Amino acid sequence: MIQETDINTATSERRLHGDYWARAEDGDVELFGYTCTHCGTCYLPAIATCAACRGKDFTRTKLSSTGELYTYTIVRGAGGVWPAEYTVGYVDYPEEKVRVCGQIRETDSAKLKVGMRVGVEQAVLYTAADGAPVTCFRFHALEH
């Protein structure tokens, strides 16, 4: 299974890691992991063989609507395709026992703290070299 895919759609919108997120009918963005049918270990991104039990069958699983911010950093001056400032971090989903890497909307450290609840949205992360905006899921703070 391919872990990372840029999916080109008819509108030339480019969805980064499109297997793992979707916009629900109510407008919220949902995250999807892949859960081993044998031992229940959840993966995001997906994996070919379960690292815990070597199982090869997985079920696409919708994650809880909020997670807990394990850690983050605000990156500056990274160069390349990246904006001058962006935040990236890791979010834990205790029910599904999976940690998800992603960008975070807030770029002010005062608005973020380890352990806070975060939700998910969709956002353009960067503009690709060919000019296409690259859209992906993104976390955002739910507490202040």
Add this chain to the structure above:
Amino acid sequence: MTTRPVYLIGAGMMAFGKHKETPLSELAAGAAAAALADAGFNGDEIGAAYVGTQWGGSMVGQRALKHIGLLGMPIANVENACSSSSTALHLAQMAVAAGMHDAILVIGADKLTHIAGPLPRHPDDFDGSLGVSPPAVYATRARRYMFEYGATEEDLASVCVKNRKHAVDNDKALFQAAVSMDEVLGSRLVADPLTLLQCCARADGAAAVIVGSEAWARKAAQSPVRILASQLCSGLYRSDFRDMTSPEITVRCAQKAYAQAGLQPSDIHFAEVHDAFSIAEMLYYEALGFCGAGQAKHLLREGATTIGGRLPVNPSGGLIAKGHPPGATGIAQVVEAVEQLRGHAGKRQVKGAKNALTHCTGGGVSGLDHGACTIHILTSD
């Protein structure tokens, strides 16, 4: 299987820095020639060469050894990110221990100063595709570590102040000027809380050692250093709640190395550890068993890991001061350890040092603490 003792019988390196006009092959050949001269060998003694590089491209070993007339023998080029040349050393000592060769040349070499910005992660890496650059990897670890254990930005910066101070007397280091706490904290933010001076700089450089059997160690010009332990581990993948304050790959590799050497952390007199970023050195004090979880700040505040303290760490100046040509770093650490164990380290000599540990880990792969980790324990006893 019965194995033989293995010794480090020659060591040399080219200064880490900017070598804009010198091809990588010449840097690597220079380091190899220095190691041969150190051993008093003319090259006929060497049965094989293992060469580590991450960014040097294909056939670095052959390109380098052509310059010094050492072709025809088995040459293997090894890539394992920051652990490339320490992995080559691991393979070389196995071949000598097994009796396959009596003396093997191990080289590490890389040239990076022509690359701008942070080193890219592989485009098929999930975290990398979302902007987790190497500084961001360590910054997220630092954020969590500070949250869990109350370490301060000053504690992080003190790693750099210490290592830059050590390198004042190291003419092989990229940076040989000391820096103050204010300078470290006042340099630009790269990935908060890490400032620029807390991130190792790209560099060009090469280092080489010769490993050999006891019989060949006796023929060498220098007093030999014995390899008591050589361990290589790969990281374990977890999709759940990995403790980012305790790199399990280093914990596991250290446990294996201490067991192989028959030593405890308290038996180590100094260590060269992979301080790619300030926080890394603190995490490794704990992962290597030099102190308990969350206690690294106390070792720094007490000066225990400064030269003159009870367990100097990175007497060479580490990656923070020497700069980081990833493929060369692992063997450069071993070159420093050999010089220290011979008592030849000049003003940065760790007095009475008999047992040394070198630790080289790296390689960004999503879900793993690191791709590879190598630990060597060396003794002059």
